[in-house]
Amino acid sequence: MTAIALLLLAGVYVRALVYTPVERLQGLAQKIYYLHVPAAVWAETAMIIVGIASTFYLFLKDPRLDRFAYASAEVGTVFAVLMLTTGPLWGKPIWGTWWTWDARLTLALFLFLLYVGYLLLRSAVADPSSRARFAAVLGICGMVLVPFVHFSVYLFRTLHPMPILLKPSPPSLPASMLTTLLMSLGVFTLLYVGFVTQRYALGSVSEPLEPMRGTDNA
Amino acid sequence: MLRAEGLKHRFGAVRALDDVSFSVQPGQTLAVFGPNGAGKTTLLKVLAGLIQPQRGRAHVEGGRRVIGWIGHQPQLYGQLTVRENLRFWASLYDVSPPGDLLARLGLDDHADRPVRALSRGLVQRVAIARALVHDPTVLLLDEPFTGLDRVAAEALRRLLGDVMKQGGASVLVTHNVEEGTELATDVAFMRAGRFVHFAPRAGRGPEQVAEEYRNAIA
Amino acid sequence: MRSPDLLRHAWTVASKDLLVEFRSRTGILSAAVFVVLVLMVFNFGRDPTAVSNVVLVPSILWVTFTFAAILALNRAFQLELENQALDGLLLAPIGRGSIYLGKLVANLLFVATVEVIGVPLVALFFNVEVWSHIGPLGGIIALATIGFVAIGTLFSAMTVRTRFAELLLPAVLLPFMILPLAWATLATTSVFAGRPLSEMAGWLKMLAGYDMVFVVLSLLLFPATVNE
Numbered sequence: 229m230t231a232i233a234l235l236l237l238a239g240v241y242v243r244a245l246v247y248t249p250v251e252r253l254q255g256l257a258q259k260i261y262y263l264h265v266p267a268a269v270w271a272e273t274a275m276i277i278v279g280i281a282s283t284f285y286l287f288l289k290d291p292r293l294d295r296f297a298y299a300s301a302e303v304g305t306v307f308a309v310l311m312l313t314t315g316p317l318w319g320k321p322i323w324g325t326w327w328t329w330d331a332r333l334t335l336a337l338f339l340f341l342l343y344v345g346y347l348l349l350r351s352a353v354a355d356p357s358s359r360a361r362f363a364a365v366l367g368i369c370g371m372v373l374v375p376f377v378h379f380s381v382y383l384f385r386t387l388h389p390m391p392i393l394l395k396p397s398p399p400s401l402p403a404s405m406l407t408t409l410l411m412s413l414g415v416f417t418l419l420y421v422g423f424v425t426q427r428y429a430l431g432s433v434s435e436p437l438e439p440m441r442g443t444d445n446a
Numbered sequence: 447m448l449r450a451e452g453l454k455h456r457f458g459a460v461r462a463l464d465d466v467s468f469s470v471q472p473g474q475t476l477a478v479f480g481p482n483g484a485g486k487t488t489l490l491k492v493l494a495g496l497i498q499p500q501r502g503r504a505h506v507e508g509g510r511r512v513i514g515w516i517g518h519q520p521q522l523y524g525q526l527t528v529r530e531n532l533r534f535w536a537s538l539y540d541v542s543p544p545g546d547l548l549a550r551l552g553l554d555d556h557a558d559r560p561v562r563a564l565s566r567g568l569v570q571r572v573a574i575a576r577a578l579v580h581d582p583t584v585l586l587l588d589e590p591f592t593g594l595d596r597v598a599a600e601a602l603r604r605l606l607g608d609v610m611k612q613g614g615a616s617v618l619v620t621h622n623v624e625e626g627t628e629l630a631t632d633v634a635f636m637r638a639g640r641f642v643h644f645a646p647r648a649g650r651g652p653e654q655v656a657e658e659y660r661n662a663i664a
Numbered sequence: 665m666r667s668p669d670l671l672r673h674a675w676t677v678a679s680k681d682l683l684v685e686f687r688s689r690t691g692i693l694s695a696a697v698f699v700v701l702v703l704m705v706f707n708f709g710r711d712p713t714a715v716s717n718v719v720l721v722p723s724i725l726w727v728t729f730t731f732a733a734i735l736a737l738n739r740a741f742q743l744e745l746e747n748q749a750l751d752g753l754l755l756a757p758i759g760r761g762s763i764y765l766g767k768l769v770a771n772l773l774f775v776a777t778v779e780v781i782g783v784p785l786v787a788l789f790f791n792v793e794v795w796s797h798i799g800p801l802g803g804i805i806a807l808a809t810i811g812f813v814a815i816g817t818l819f820s821a822m823t824v825r826t827r828f829a830e831l832l833l834p835a836v837l838l839p840f841m842i843l844p845l846a847w848a849t850l851a852t853t854s855v856f857a858g859r860p861l862s863e864m865a866g867w868l869k870m871l872a873g874y875d876m877v878f879v880v881l882s883l884l885l886f887p888a889t890v891n892e
Contacts, residue, residue, distance in 0.1 A: 286888055338839055345836040352826040356458060357892070362822040365885045366836060369815065372881055376843060376874060496754055497892045510757040519748035523680070525687040534680045538673060538756035560687070576752075 266416035274304030279371020282364035299427035311336035454501035464639035480636035514582030524562030585616035677766025808848035
């Protein structure tokens, strides 16, 4: 099973990252960054992919597109949760508080809420074709919301600087850190693809087993 | 006036419509008999344009404007009066309610009472009035006599007759063979999404049709 | 689907909703009572020495309006569900957009009524001077309300038939409400602090942009929620 292999590979890779380049700008806690940033990138991207798949679904009505959107949403949720857990883990040693309304964490929270709403809606609708349609509508709205959130959250931060130390913005990183970051990003890409493939495959098997909706009493 | 070509539609693994084709001419009433789950309501919904069939086409000359649907749902707003309800529905069709409609159904005395204050029998008659308020020429009837009291059933039969005399067409689906045969000019039996019989009534009485139906469906 | 028909039919749907609402009156009365209750809770919860009213009032205003709006949003399609009239609307030769717009207008007017009741009540209970800012305040309220009612109307069409409709709608709507709410609260704070209008311009532009995007999007997506 490629997914599991990818997972293991990714796991090994991530471990390697953590141990090999030992940066000490902010101590060990800074290492979280390598998990946090790619998770953020993919949490956002996954939602956009959900939206794109949803748009195609509404036009083409192919259930595979719906399954793909669902898979992407599930994986996106995982990444959002990852962001929400690694963020405070990083923040506590540096800022002294578990939570802060800084740009990235707020973005993570938004994405998490979006994903949860998507999953809740899916679980609340019994009929498969209505479920796919409704999920698609929500997915598209979510996709459109992401740029709004992304830009206003970052805008917000520049207008209202935090009274505590901001995390260093990444534009100029020493080369070794940058490579690590890129490697991590690559790993996360693989993770995304692997997980989504796995969830998609699971979806194609489990869906036909769902109870059928009645016809005449529609 | 009304035409179906190769209609196919499934809900999950259930084939609600499996290659249904027929046409109905002005003055004809097609009665479709079938057990629950045979796809009768789906057929009507496709004809009405409420469901887009996955394969095939349905065509009603004049579009939604000329279609009148009589089913289980009263589609009346309890807080509004009879007159207000009729006026609302008529305005969606860009017409005014016909002056004599209330009279023909014996509703003149109750015209300004809120619908929720009316007895069940009266509500049934208002529902019929609502369905006919825009002078439809194509009638789609989904188990129309279910739960109607004697007065309402009589009124319905009379009004159906009037529409037919003026050159309308109708499709009536029901599992009550006796009731449906009286009104039909053509008869069809439906099972698992297909027509297993489709022929003019040709003078057959209700008992005869019921017999043939039992043989065909059993 | 031509524009004049679209709007005319939308108005027919909206006026029918308003007529029903007017006849029963329970909706608007419940909303008014609810607003009073929320304001009372806020009053008991605050510490008058810690934070001045002027600072608190924008948040109070917006939390109250948001809660009331969420309660109101389900009513639109609930009405059709109760009377099993949705199929009738779909059968009629009107564009799906008319149904959405009609429901949107009815919802907006309902929420606007709640807001018209709420603002003077807030001014009264919390002893703040509102009348001098009423222009900009009205504008902010209008823009923010349009934003979340537009999306809320779309979502309520989907959630109304689910089992926990009243809980599901807020859960799904929440991420879409936070932004307009944040902008509106910021703008309201700036208004009450007596800041010049130009400071608010940024927030208002964001609100307006958000509104335009999501009203159009909701209008485009609405048919998918009702067509099978």
